[in-house]
Amino acid sequence: MKPDCIKRECVVLVWRYFTSCAVFSNLMCVSVSDLFLCCLCVADLREIVFVIQSQSNSFHMSWAERQRADLLQQTQSLTQTPPPVLLLHSLTDNEGDWSILPLLPYLSSLFGKNSSWLVFLEEETNVKVTKLLQALRKFDRRKEWFLGKPLHDEESTIIHHYAFAENPSIFKYPDFSAAWALSIPLLDRSDDPLKSDFTIDLKHEVALYIWENGHGPRLTAVPELCTEPEHSPTAQHCATTLRRPAPLCGEPVKKEDIFVAVKTCKKFHSERVPVVKKTWEREASLLEYYSDHTDPSIPTIDLGVPNTERGHCGKTFAILERYISDAVPKTSWLLVVDDDTLISLPRLQMLLSCYNPSEPVCLGERYGYGLGQGGYSYITGGGGMVFSRAAVVRLLASDCKCYRDDAPDDMVLGMCLNALGLPVTHSSLFHQARPEDYSRDFLAHQVPISFHKHWNIDPVAVFNRWLKDESVSTSPHGLNKSTKEEL
Numbered sequence: 001m002k003p004d005c006i007k008r009e010c011v012v013l014v015w016r017y018f019t020s021c022a023v024f025s026n027l028m029c030v031s032v033s034d035l036f037l038c039c040l041c042v043a044d045l046r047e048i049v050f051v052i053q054s055q056s057n058s059f060h061m062s063w064a065e066r067q068r069a070d071l072l073q074q075t076q077s078l079t080q081t082p083p084p085v086l087l088l089h090s091l092t093d094n095e096g097d098w099s100i101l102p103l104l105p106y107l108s109s110l111f112g113k114n115s116s117w118l119v120f121l122e123e124e125t126n127v128k129v130t131k132l133l134q135a136l137r138k139f140d141r142r143k144e145w146f147l148g149k150p151l152h153d154e155e156s157t158i159i160h161h162y163a164f165a166e167n168p169s170i171f172k173y174p175d176f177s178a179a180w181a182l183s184i185p186l187l188d189r190s191d192d193p194l195k196s197d198f199t200i201d202l203k204h205e206v207a208l209y210i211w212e213n214g215h216g217p218r219l220t221a222v223p224e225l226c227t228e229p230e231h232s233p234t235a236q237h238c239a240t241t242l243r244r245p246a247p248l249c250g251e252p253v254k255k256e257d258i259f260v261a262v263k264t265c266k267k268f269h270s271e272r273v274p275v276v277k278k279t280w281e282r283e284a285s286l287l288e289y290y291s292d293h294t295d296p297s298i299p300t301i302d303l304g305v306p307n308t309e310r311g312h313c314g315k316t317f318a319i320l321e322r323y324i325s326d327a328v329p330k331t332s333w334l335l336v337v338d339d340d341t342l343i344s345l346p347r348l349q350m351l352l353s354c355y356n357p358s359e360p361v362c363l364g365e366r367y368g369y370g371l372g373q374g375g376y377s378y379i380t381g382g383g384g385m386v387f388s389r390a391a392v393v394r395l396l397a398s399d400c401k402c403y404r405d406d407a408p409d410d411m412v413l414g415m416c417l418n419a420l421g422l423p424v425t426h427s428s429l430f431h432q433a434r435p436e437d438y439s440r441d442f443l444a445h446q447v448p449i450s451f452h453k454h455w456n457i458d459p460v461a462v463f464n465r466w467l468k469d470e471s472v473s474t475s476p477h478g479l480n481k482s483t484k485e486e487l
Helices: 003-019 032-045 058-076 095-099 101-111 129-136 184-189 202-214 273-278 313-323 345-352 389-397 409-420 440-444 459-466 481-486
Strands: 048-052 085-087 117-121 125-127 146-148 180-183 225-229 240-242 258-263 286-291 300-302 333-338 341-343 362-364 366-369 376-379 385-388 450-452
Touching: 032 129, 048 058, 048 101, 058 085, 058 125, 058 129, 095 101, 095 366, 095 376, 101 184, 101 202, 117 184, 180 184, 258 313, 258 345, 273 459, 286 313, 313 333, 313 389, 313 409, 333 341, 333 389, 341 459, 362 376, 366 409, 376 409, 385 389, 389 409
Parallel strands: 048 085, 048 117, 225 240, 258 286, 258 333, 286 300
Antiparallel strands: 117 180, 125 240, 146 180, 333 385, 341 450, 362 385, 366 376
16 A cells, blocks of 8 residues: 555544544544554554355355454444455355365466455454454565465374374364455465365365375464354454354254154174263253164164175164155254264254254265365265255255265265255264364364264263263253353
């Protein structure tokens, strides 16, 4: 921005300040010195592009719109020309835009000449714009920068393909909840093809892509990018915090409105099913076990689909057919889990209060396949797949079906949803792996809904530590207030 433009903006700011101090209540400009600091921010602000990592579901779109409105309200108090605030889900017609990396050349072509920074925000990220500008001003915008709040692995993990197995903690990747940023010079260089067909943990894969086997920059820690709650006393220095709405959306969905389908097989009747019964089965009102063998002691139901070692597409589609038949009570929601899934049904009930079951909702931990070449997204099955009745009806009314009984059910469902134009909705509270497979700092600001796998752990102890709510049996709504706020 030219100096005379900055002067004009500052005159406007000073006039606003002395006519209505409330203008700066959200911008932390509570003194004259802060006011002139805000004047210096004007040039920086116009060089930022905000990208909200939004999703094409009505609940998530409304959250993203509120976040955009808040950003624009703050920036309007700083400059007459607000910066671009983009909603990721609406940028192109490509459903895989959520994976961001294939979108970088497009963003570079739009903003590479007139901007200095791309700042990515999740829907729950709260931003104090002036503090963010102060933080970014510490970095030379002409150089390649990859900024964020660093996470690291304590041990090599399957979700990161056992990368850096000798010393996993050496590699840092951003906690998206705290926001993360790319300088435009780095964005202009990031046009290489993707190295993997699968998108599993996007934040780790973004960091690997940018690092480029040592040819690109590593993540630089920015202390002002935080995941503390918005009103926490420890967040005074923070440019970003996490929103904590309470309650999130209203009363929890009744347990009688969720039908739970557990996939199992004869060889796990005595090993895995007892864990389900000891932990979370008691919280389900409507639950059936589906197996390749009828066992009245559990009881299990044989759907007539032989057990397969690799995938369970035939069994899962039989479950979908049974769900909309007269064989089971009619509910708004279907939850499909494995017999080694650990899940908190009360927390799921609270989360589902945010979604409209009359819409085709498909919810869980989202993975992707071939997104750089027009592939598809899918809900990874181990963490639990949640479907509204409307989604199941749409799926079964289409021509989509298993190409083999042992095809991967979650991926086939993803292909079907993609063909129908139905979005997969992601929640980071579902987990395909064990707690130790995730960064400790990442889990620190979550109240998780699920984990998966019994490998090398005590699953009952894991459930009691991570998923059990002591107040479930005493609270009239199933969860206490603090748990509602976290969700």
